[in-house]
Amino acid sequence: MTGTHASGQRLYRLLVSFVFTLLVFNRWVVYNTPLDGLDGSWAIALHLARAAGLDYGTDFIFTYGPLGWYTTRLPIAVESWEIVLLDLVYVFHVYIIIWFVLGNQFSWLRYGIVAGLVTLHTLAAGTEIPFVFYFFVLAYLGYYQRTRRAWLLVGASVIAILSFYMKANVGLVSLGSLVIYALIQRLTGEMTSRHLLISMSSMAGLLALSVVLLPVQLGPYLVAQWHLIDSYNDVMYLVQNKRAILVSLLILGLSIGALSWPLYQLLKRGQLPGFLRREGVLFGLVALQLFVLFKESFVRADAGHIGFFYKYGLLPFTILALFSAHSSVRRWAVLPMILLALAAPKLVAYNWDSSFPYRWVSQAFSYGQDVWNPVRPSLVTNRMGFPVSWLNRLNQKRVDIMPADVALLYHHKLRYTPRPIMQTYQVTDAYLDSLNAAYYGSARAADYVVIAWDAIDGRDPFNDEPATKLALRTHYAVVDQQGDWLLLGKKPIRQTDYKAPFRTQVAQIGHSVPVRPADGCWQRWQIDCRYRPMGALQRLLFQPPSLHVELTYRSGQRDTFRTAIPLLKGGLLIGPHPRNLTNMSHFLQRRDQHLPGLASIRLLADTSLFYPTVHVRQYPLNLSGNGQPDYAD
Template identity: 25%
Template sequence: MFPTSSYRLPQPITVGRIFNVAIESELIKVGYIFVLAILSFPYFDFAHTPSAGIDNSWRMALEIIYEKKLVWGKDVIYTYGPLGRWLQRYVITTAPFELFLVDSFVAINLVVLLYSFLPNPLKLWHLLLYFPLWAIVNSMHGEWIHFLWFYLVIYWGVRYLYQPNLLLLYYLLVLSAVNFFMKANYGIIILGYTASLLSFRFVVQRGNVKEYLASLTVLGLLLISGAHWLHTDLIGYLISSLHVIDGYNESQALYPENKLRVVLLAYGCFLLQFLTAIVYLVRLRFAPQKRNDSPYITLFTLFWLLIISFVLLKYAFTRADDGHLTVFIKQSSLLLLLVMVSVPEAWLKKTFFGYLVLNCVIYLTFYIPIFGKIPVNYATEFSQKALLVRHYLQQAVTHSYPVPQATLPDSIRQKIGRQTVDVIPNEISTVYFNGLNYNPRPALQSYQAYNAYLDAKNRDKYLSESAPEWVIFEYTGIDGKYPLADETQTLLALLQRYSTVDESNQQLFLRKNRQTKQLTLVRQQTKRIVMGQKLHLATTDSLLHIVYARTQYTAYGKALNMFFQPPQLTMTISAEDHSAVEYRAVPSLLQKGVIVTSRVDNLSDAKEFLATRQVTNKRITDISFDQKIRWQPGFDPAIDLVIQSYRLK
């Protein structure tokens, strides 16, 4: 017999053992994160050169509003807030150094975030697996910087519950306030999340009452001081933002024609997340009671993951164009990472890792044919991103805009001079290029006056003492809607107070009159029609006629509106010249009225209508409404109408 010994024979080197080697070197970890951070670099330029366009226009408006110190929630109502300019790439009035500091802050946070994603202990196979997954997720089309600011609060909030730290808590409070003043939709969710986080810490984790009250006080002081510093009416900003969010769903909806497969896959992914949360809840109900609060933190995490995932799902498919369709699959991938990194339950980690892989497969298989290929040569992509970083830094130091080139005739610019100007409907870039004195209505562009509240705010502006001296008017619309129905109440104020004095380049130039005409209600009648039935008008008088239409969703329509997007409605307007034009109709816009005296089809018609309230040979003879049926009717067939006739004198 041989004597026993502690000596063991060397284990054979296998591929599995190599992949399972622990990585403890900080140099390797930092180098790995550096590569991921370079791949994640989002900017092709330090700042964009201003150009015309509906989206570029509101970006320019954010810059001009900042310079003029207009009050948010009162003078300005918009999706973005006073810090929204940080999320855009214009430095018209924002100092380049300020934008560089903000970008640097984001970059540092991204590096720390990526580092925190690394498993502990870190194995070689982790590095090899997470690299392509992150590269695919990062390469997905969709908002990135906007969501990153939001995600930082969500992610570190969950980590705070596992490892409470006072410094991290106050960092979260500051980030919550910044998010609120950046973008209203994310900001309101963040405030709800932060309040629930603080309450969870106090109630479930039995936190200190002084710490809880101090945290709420600090958050309140940050909001109040931020509102003062950023020229914001805090209550007005909150209320008006809720109206913007509420009106967006109906007014901005676009049906994803020929992309239903992508819709079904996204909803399927969300359903998997929902069912997993239900399974966890059931297992927790029947599991032995534990003395720690870890399961409740997991529940908190899953609860907020589902809320945010649903918001992303709605955002992606309410306005289902190429700029929004990918939002859910990209941003929900980051939420899946949150669960994988944070929760202690191994089966949940594995399940959500599977969902992340599924997201990547779905994107590669179904989204790529729509949006283009992802680079697979990561060495080349890294070198390209490194060049972009250098280009960005060079621009940050040397950036300067070319001198804006005037787009209006000299004669008109001389007439306007330094008098105040607004633009209808959308092309605010005209103000920037021509160096005009901008005085906007609260909802900056016509398509953004989503409901009666926002339209009334714009109308009140035009009837107030602070109304702009000039209005530059174009006849354009979006999404197939009737351009004259976007801002009906504002249009009435325009008729009361402005007159056309010039015309150039498909634009009318309206000047404020010394006296405001009175709009007097002469008669009112109510009617009820059904879908497809014509409302006969055939008016021959000189009055202004407005139809207010109220539609009702069916139970199916309400469910569709809540969980996907609103049912679609059309409006057909027939004129005395025997022509009929079909437009997309929006229930919230119909409720605030449509002028049905004459149909306006182009700028020439608009000019005649603004001057005489009529258009030759285009008196409206009838109007009808129809619904586009998706599987079954989304609207009740009955439509209640109020027809008001006004004398403008």
């Protein structure tokens, strides 16, 4: 009778795990629909780069890597079986984790909590698959800590490599977590030298294999990703939803307090040193994952990113609830998960659906049918697009677009030939800008470039990618202007626009610096502005303090734009300053007399968070000369 009861328990656990897994998977079809706009454009660009065979790190650079197509899942240059294969990896790991969470003995409380958390995760809007793979890495390490089976270290390496090539910032932390865990466990005597060797060699071997199998140049890829990650913290912040962040900080504070209690009890019993030796590194990696998630959510604090904290904040605490050897730690780790579940519906957009409890049945059938005969949805857009005369000219030509609207090129079925950092808003420091500038001066550059006058987050459209703008002025000429777009074509005559620096000036934040043209009317100002310690700490833990540049024109008019330290260090173009697309056309055609004259600039910032003194290196630019366009017709 006992055996029959145990078999029934296992069957029930298997079925519930299966249903919960399908609810978490939550997919009807294999492919997503290509979308218009900023986010739709970078998603399309990832797939077009794959179709063109571009190498990541040299030809193409973005926060998502050569496996980033799995996060976007578009019917462009990706076979359905490739997506389904990674879906199986994802579903298998979700199933195993839910199986472990449900436990051997049925408990209404345990099953109820899991059902609530599955509901929260499924209905909360947004998805960040690389972060879930990061969680899988910690789950492997937690299970290794319980069982000491070497194959789990290999599994962690495989998943960490996958997350690294899906999205580099999350993947680097995944790989780093594996290295940190193995080294500290070996130093504390909790891991054998053999297991350390297995962990490190499997990761190194998989990295070496990936360089052969994937379109990536690993060295340049790592360098470029570091620049993207570091400067992202300065440039890409948004003013936060204060209510959401206060609630998140309250939850984190209560979580720290709750988990401190069992640690205090261990301290009183004299067991804390042994606990920290065995489990301290796992505790630290859980804290690191929470920090990464907090930064991911509240640096770019729009509605989509904020939701990640309340959707995925459950995952790090699950590691402690599953794999800690101490029952009190496992019990207290459930508290922050419940707090997140209670707070999220008030703060996060939800995809409410009354059919949620049973829709997994129709979803499973729909997904299975689509695997057998996948539907490939096309881009839907209501925009007018380019004029027919442009389309005739651009047919079969290599085309790039600035700042970001790749979806429009895809809509017109043009031959997309991107600069390395393919969206202007991602060009967040001088190194990245130099890659794009060098591209436009090379033989492989696009035959034509389409330009719109646009920027994100209140930045100056003219001083986004300043070196790239100079390269365009040098190597391209204006062909036409239609509506919101300029069309540029290549020039046969190319010249170098830079000279050696001629002057260094000391200035103060809040004080105007007059523009005094020398050696012609154009200069490039590289401004060395630095955080005070409190400003640097704010940047590290949350968001950087705000920084703006005010431009005063000779007419007395002013423009104020948001800027950031890496953008200032990269340099501002100082001279007659375009304020719209027509002005930009004059700049590119060297008709500087038609541009608004710039009288002074002023930095605006809180000097308790920035050092008030800045150093300005002023470079004269020789922008004279002209050439007739060569359109490679």
